[in-house]
Amino acid sequence: xxxxxALVAPETIRTGSALLIGLTVAPLVGxxxxxxxxxxxxxxxxxxWVFLVLRSDGSAPFVLGAAAPLLYLLDLRSALFSQxxxxxxxxxxxxxxxxxxxxxxxxxxxxxxxxxxxxxxVIVVLAERELFSEGLSLRRFIVATIGMLPYLxxxxxxxxxxxxxxxxxxxxxxTGAIITAAAFxxxxxxxxxGLQGRDAWIDTYTIIGSLKNSLGLLWVIGWILLxxxxxxxxxxxxxxxxxxxxxxxxxxxxxxxxxxxxxxxxLLYRGRSLALWLVTGAIGAFVLFGLPEAVWxxxxxxxxxxxxxxxxxxxxxxxxxxxxxxxxxxxxxGIGWGKFSDYLVxxxxxxxxxxxxxxxxxxxxxxxxxxxxxxGIGGGVLSVSVFLAAWQRARALIARQVHLxxxxxxxxxxxxxASLFGEPLFDPVLSFIFVLILACLxxxxxxx
Numbered sequence: 155x156x157x158x159x160a161l162v163a164p165e166t167i168r169t170g171s172a173l174l175i176g177l178t179v180a181p182l183v184g185x186x187x188x189x190x191x192x193x194x195x196x197x198x199x200x201x202x203w204v205f206l207v208l209r210s211d212g213s214a215p216f217v218l219g220a221a222a223p224l225l226y227l228l229d230l231r232s233a234l235f236s237q238x239x240x241x242x243x244x245x246x247x248x249x250x251x252x253x254x255x256x257x258x259x260x261x262x263x264x265x266x267x268x269x270x271x272x273x274x275x276v277i278v279v280l281a282e283r284e285l286f287s288e289g290l291s292l293r294r295f296i297v298a299t300i301g302m303l304p305y306l307x308x309x310x311x312x313x314x315x316x317x318x319x320x321x322x323x324x325x326x327x328x329t330g331a332i333i334t335a336a337a338f339x340x341x342x343x344x345x346x347x348g349l350q351g352r353d354a355w356i357d358t359y360t361i362i363g364s365l366k367n368s369l370g371l372l373w374v375i376g377w378i379l380l381x382x383x384x385x386x387x388x389x390x391x392x393x394x395x396x397x398x399x400x401x402x403x404x405x406x407x408x409x410x411x412x413x414x415x416x417x418x419x420x421l422l423y424r425g426r427s428l429a430l431w432l433v434t435g436a437i438g439a440f441v442l443f444g445l446p447e448a449v450w451x452x453x454x455x456x457x458x459x460x461x462x463x464x465x466x467x468x469x470x471x472x473x474x475x476x477x478x479x480x481x482x483x484x485x486x487x488g489i490g491w492g493k494f495s496d497y498l499v500x501x502x503x504x505x506x507x508x509x510x511x512x513x514x515x516x517x518x519x520x521x522x523x524x525x526x527x528x529x530g531i532g533g534g535v536l537s538v539s540v541f542l543a544a545w546q547r548a549r550a551l552i553a554r555q556v557h558l559x560x561x562x563x564x565x566x567x568x569x570x571x572a573s574l575f576g577e578p579l580f581d582p583v584l585s586f587i588f589v590l591i592l593a594c595l596x597x598x599x600x601x602x
Contacts, residue, residue, distance in 0.1 A: 213322070214252075215315075215320075216323065219322070219325065219329075220330040220333075222583060223330030223334050223372055224330050226368075226369055226372070240300060243300060243303035246307040247303050247306065247307060249311060250306065253311045253315075254310055254314070257314040264595065266543055267543045267595060268308065268596050272308060274540050275305030275308070275589070279301040281533075282491055304586045312592070315596070323590055324379050324383075327591070332399060335402035368583070371578050373399050375568060378422065378561060378565050380395055380396055381422055382560065382564070409575070410571065410572045410574070416437055417571055422560065469505035469519075473517075474518060474523055476498060477494070477518035478523065479501070480497050486530050488533060491529070492516060494515065494516060494517060494518060494527060517576075517580065520577075521580070522538060524580070544562075547559075548560070548562050551595065
């Protein structure tokens with residue numbers, strides 16, 4: 155082969171290969187567009203995702219963070235939601251694989267926090283899929299492996315996340331939270347039709363997807379991340395977005411989210427005496443003079459001197475006592491995942507609502523008590539240890555003047571408070587978001 159052909163052949167090969175790929179892909183795209191448009195959209199989305207992962211350091215984490223909250227726009231009980239969360243786990247794994255290829259050796263990282271998060275995730279997934287009680291089968295193994303993908307992402311990607319990627323990840327979560335909040339408000343009958351009292355509270359469960367207290371907590375997390383976001387535009391940009399999040403939190407009627415909002419906001423301004431006093435005064439003034447009437451009505455339903463606690467609060471207290479009794483009945487192994495409702499029926503401890511016992515209660519409306527009751531002392535200790543390790547890590551990074559750690563610390567406080575009155579971390583979407591946020595604490599301090 156002479157010099158000229160040596161120069162021409164590679165270009166010819168590349169042109170021929172491109173033509174061959176085009177002739178193969180084009181008919182396939184046409185067939186999929188006509189018969190399986192959803193599959194075509196999925197393949198195109200994966201291609202775009204792979205491009206973002208390979209070509210950009212910050213775009214992929216931003217998209218990953220934004221995609222998770224948007225899952226709440228789907229019906230959580232639908233087949234589409236299951237497919238969407240599987241796709242989310244899959245793209246997260248692609249991102250983690252690229253992180254390892256790009257950075258084969260992780261730098262200094264907090265192995266204790268990473269180990270606790272992964273261990274807790276594995277135990278919950280295995281227990282939820284009943285691998286401990288029902289035995290191992292190929293189907294259960296595949297389902298359990300899929301459930302572990304978020305924690306596999308955490309173990310692979312968290313030690314390698316750079317400061318730029320961490321900020322992009324949190325910015326994505328904030329964006330997703332704002333979009334879901336706006337969708338919620340646009341469809342709220344409390345705002346459009348002026349529903350009041352119990353009708354307004356019940357309406358929130360039918361607006362988007364399947365509202366739980368998780369959505370109120372999601373918007374609190376978005377509020378925290380947005381307040382901590384440093385931008386040139388300052389409050390001119392953040393104020394209207396914060397107003398959207400605050401309105402969504404208020405009309406979620408989630409009392410645990412109200413507490414988490416106040417506590418986390420005060421924590422963010424701790425150490426700045428003037429700002430703390432101003433924020434405290436603003437919160438007090440808003441509670442006294444600015445709360446919408448529907449929100450006041452919801453708060454007044456909680457307790458009154460005449461009738462005491464409302465049925466919801468009374469049921470929670472009874473469930474907490476039942477969870478403690480369940481733990482004491484099997485302190486080492488717990489009563490088993492998903493067996494709490496059966497335990498209530500068997501022991502006659504089901505709370506009563508409108509004069510009849512309520513049996514379809516999978517959890518105790520307290521994340522830590524539910525973990526102790528269903529998984530025993532090991533699961534309970536591990537659930538608490540994740541928060542303690544993350545809190546200690548955040549404090550260590552704050553001492554090194556890492557701004558991001560202060561924001562994550564406020565998120566930890568909000569999630570811990572909400573977990574005292576519900577099980578947000580048993581929600582697959584919010585638990586994944588929580589794992590994404592914890593990943594920002596694991597990497598090397600100097601890169602944050």
